[in-house]
Amino acid sequence: MTPYDGTSDPSHHLNNFRSRMYLTDASDVIRCKAFPTTLTKTAKWFDSLPPRSIASFDDLAKKFLARFSIQKDKAKHAPNLLGIKQGDWESLRNYMERFNKVCLDIQSLLIEASIMGLINGLREGPFSHSISKKYPTTLNEVQERAEKYINMEENTRLGENSKSGFCYPPRDKAKEFGKKED
Structure with a gap:
């Protein structure tokens, strides 16, 4: 069981704890002593x-919820996605990973909302232009299309890094044209 750190929904943590205690058939006293071990220092x-x-586990649970219920309001919702923007120098891969992590924290996230949030946060560039021409309808489609642009970005970076090494001389168009004539 993941320890509760005070930043997520306290009722979710409490329900998880109660389920585990129910399976072990723990007494009220054991639950009161065990519950604090599921909390971090904060x-x-x-x-x-x-x-x-504290007179009972129910009493402890009520005090816990009263103390941390404000965190429930801080839970992430779909509109939070609109605040996630791709940085000026952030790679598409890093942006997609960061965006996906936030999506995991949102319960009951609609596919359309996640696609809209992702597109809204893209900086101006080839991928955003491509997406605006043909709007994706599934997350799989977004991922497949993004993968192409991620590969292009990474290949471009590799090309820029290899420029410091050996590079091929420019082709002489006149010689090529003359060979074709022969």
Whole structure:
């Protein structure tokens, strides 16, 4: 079980804990003693509770929810995607990875909303122009199309890095033309 750090939905953490305790058939006392071990240092508010202020696990759960319920409001929603923008020098791969991580934190995210958020955050460039000409309808389509531009970006970077090494001399168009004539 992932320890609760005070930044996510407290009711989700509490429900996970209750499910695990139900499976072990733990008593109320055991649940009260075990619950604090599922919290990180930042979430250990109970250290400041007065002694004997908890009468049952339900009492502990209510105090936990009262203390951390504000975090529930900080949960991410689809409109949060509109704030994610590709940086001026950020690669398309890095942007896509960063965007996908945020999408994972949003429950019940509609495909259309994620596609719109991703497109909205793209900086001006070949991929954004391509997407604006033919709007994708699935995330798979977005990923396939993005992969082509990611590969082009990475190949361009490799080409720029190899310029410091050996490079081929420019072709002489007149010689090529003359060979074709023969």
